[in-house]
Amino acid sequence: MLAHLPIVILAGLPLARVADDVPKFDITAQCRTEGGTPAQQQHCADDEAQARQELQAEWVQFMTSDKMVCLRQSNAGSTGSYVELQTCLETARDSRPSR
Numbered sequence: 001m002l003a004h005l006p007i008v009i010l011a012g013l014p015l016a017r018v019a020d021d022v023p024k025f026d027i028t029a030q031c032r033t034e035g036g037t038p039a040q041q042q043h044c045a046d047d048e049a050q051a052r053q054e055l056q057a058e059w060v061q062f063m064t065s066d067k068m069v070c071l072r073q074s075n076a077g078s079t080g081s082y083v084e085l086q087t088c089l090e091t092a093r094d095s096r097p098s099r
């Protein structure tokens with residue numbers, strides 16, 4: 001009976017919205033929460049911007065279910081992280097057996 005629970009949960013979520021575009025996170029706020037020197041915050045912002053750019057190019061190759069899970073994980077704090085989202089999505093993709 002519990003085996004159907006993930007299907008029920010996923011069926012109630014807006015799949016189309018998740019699959020459309022890379023989400024918009026506040027890079028500045030994300031890097032401020034990590035603290036550090038201005039140079040470290042700039043490095044963080046550069047990493048986040050690069051991850052977002054790469055995600056935009058790869059977004060359609062990721063499974064919608066992975067996007068949903070990874071969006072929740074990468075947005076668990078008050079701000080989202082493109083680096084965390086990218087890492088989660090790539091890990092999910094790469095852990096699947098090759099066809």
